[in-house]
Amino acid sequence: MTNSDTIKILPLGGVGHFGKNMMVIESSQDITIVDAGVLFSKNDDGELDLEIPDIQYLRSTQKPISAILITHGHEDHIGAIPFIAKELNVPIFAPPMAMELIKSKLKEHHLLDTITLNPISLGDKIKLGRITAEPFQMCHSIPDSLGIALHTPAGLVIHTGDFKIDHSPLYGPKADLHKLAQWGQSGVLALLSDSTYATHSGHTESERILTASFESMVGQAKGRIIFATFASSIYRIQQIMDIAEKFGRYVTVLGRKMEQNISISRRLEHLTIHPDTLINRQTARSLPDEKLVIITTGTQGEPTSGLVRLADKRHKQAELSDTDTVIVSSSPIPGNEKESSRTIDNLLRQGVKVFYNEIADVHVHGHGSQEDLKLVINLTKPKYFIPIHGDYRMLTAHQELAVECSVPPLNALIIENGDVLEIGHRSAGIIDKIDLEPGLIANRRY
Numbered sequence: 001m002t003n004s005d006t007i008k009i010l011p012l013g014g015v016g017h018f019g020k021n022m023m024v025i026e027s028s029q030d031i032t033i034v035d036a037g038v039l040f041s042k043n044d045d046g047e048l049d050l051e052i053p054d055i056q057y058l059r060s061t062q063k064p065i066s067a068i069l070i071t072h073g074h075e076d077h078i079g080a081i082p083f084i085a086k087e088l089n090v091p092i093f094a095p096p097m098a099m100e101l102i103k104s105k106l107k108e109h110h111l112l113d114t115i116t117l118n119p120i121s122l123g124d125k126i127k128l129g130r131i132t133a134e135p136f137q138m139c140h141s142i143p144d145s146l147g148i149a150l151h152t153p154a155g156l157v158i159h160t161g162d163f164k165i166d167h168s169p170l171y172g173p174k175a176d177l178h179k180l181a182q183w184g185q186s187g188v189l190a191l192l193s194d195s196t197y198a199t200h201s202g203h204t205e206s207e208r209i210l211t212a213s214f215e216s217m218v219g220q221a222k223g224r225i226i227f228a229t230f231a232s233s234i235y236r237i238q239q240i241m242d243i244a245e246k247f248g249r250y251v252t253v254l255g256r257k258m259e260q261n262i263s264i265s266r267r268l269e270h271l272t273i274h275p276d277t278l279i280n281r282q283t284a285r286s287l288p289d290e291k292l293v294i295i296t297t298g299t300q301g302e303p304t305s306g307l308v309r310l311a312d313k314r315h316k317q318a319e320l321s322d323t324d325t326v327i328v329s330s331s332p333i334p335g336n337e338k339e340s341s342r343t344i345d346n347l348l349r350q351g352v353k354v355f356y357n358e359i360a361d362v363h364v365h366g367h368g369s370q371e372d373l374k375l376v377i378n379l380t381k382p383k384y385f386i387p388i389h390g391d392y393r394m395l396t397a398h399q400e401l402a403v404e405c406s407v408p409p410l411n412a413l414i415i416e417n418g419d420v421l422e423i424g425h426r427s428a429g430i431i432d433k434i435d436l437e438p439g440l441i442a443n444r445r446y
């Protein structure tokens, strides 16, 4: 094995803890980066900190950086771009939905004209020095979610991005399992795979199972429906739009982010809404309550969200009435349980009917569980397996799954942020450790 046949894999974030995902893939001559996300964390003073990956390694490297490749448009994958893109001055490649969200971020930071943005399409083969990137279809909770296959001098490295395996999604594409199987046949050097639900047994259920549950909730409701979800969960929004139409209800939107994402998704044809269904808030006020669905954010108890303002009786444009039904279509992300529960308590105090994840089918996860993760490992048959995107216990659980799927124990490698993993045809190992700073950008009162 010559030095030029090896590849280095260096996570600058996202491995060993959730958030600020950023993976460096380095050949003997150049560097390619996958994702550039943020991490929101609460500090001891109760403030919400915004952290980005420490890019000192990228500042000091002598090798050219070819590109930042983006897998999808969630904050933990694109949120750091406005803070690092100008300094790194490298082109960004992103699928359409992520690209629109990146553009709006860069516009807010007055950086839109300074960064080279290249759209990614399926079937592209993006030549980046000695590495060629080939995006492939994955299925996740936001449209245009991709995995990226990196053809490197050492062999094929597959980065799954975030994914679930939904064999019959209501909307949007399935994961391209055929492609994964083909690569498995021709030989995969390393699989870097999403570990978020590696501790969950079984399969992650299809979005499809929620339809009957939502229809029953909407069917029983006497007054307005207030439906809260993530602003990026476009397929969930499509689902509630379709159900609203079926039950003869009109839909209005509370919240700037939700409005922006709905507008982008309609433009990209990820959302199909009958022209009469979506109405503005003024028109909504003139309709009887039983004709209305209000879509908003706030499932995690975010203080500036529509749902939390309604729960705290401090929304300027709307207030709750005791005939309202609230559907909290999410489960709390670890760390947000307290705020999420407090919001539900405050909604209940106002006498409204609330459906939430502990008592009703309101949410399915956007990440694959153990049997889904095993499927991807078995299809790709990687020589080396590297769990990514998760806390350490999830990485460990995912490593064990890989070994159960016949990856040799010494080839199922846990790395953490800052570890430099070198992989060649015959061996792989951590050869260095880069010290990383937290990368704190700003904080604000939570």
Ligand SMILES: [Zn+2]
Pocket: 072, 074, 140, 162
């Ligand atoms: Zn995601």
Ligand SMILES: [Zn+2]
Pocket: 021, 074, 076, 077, 162, 389
């Ligand atoms: Zn993610």
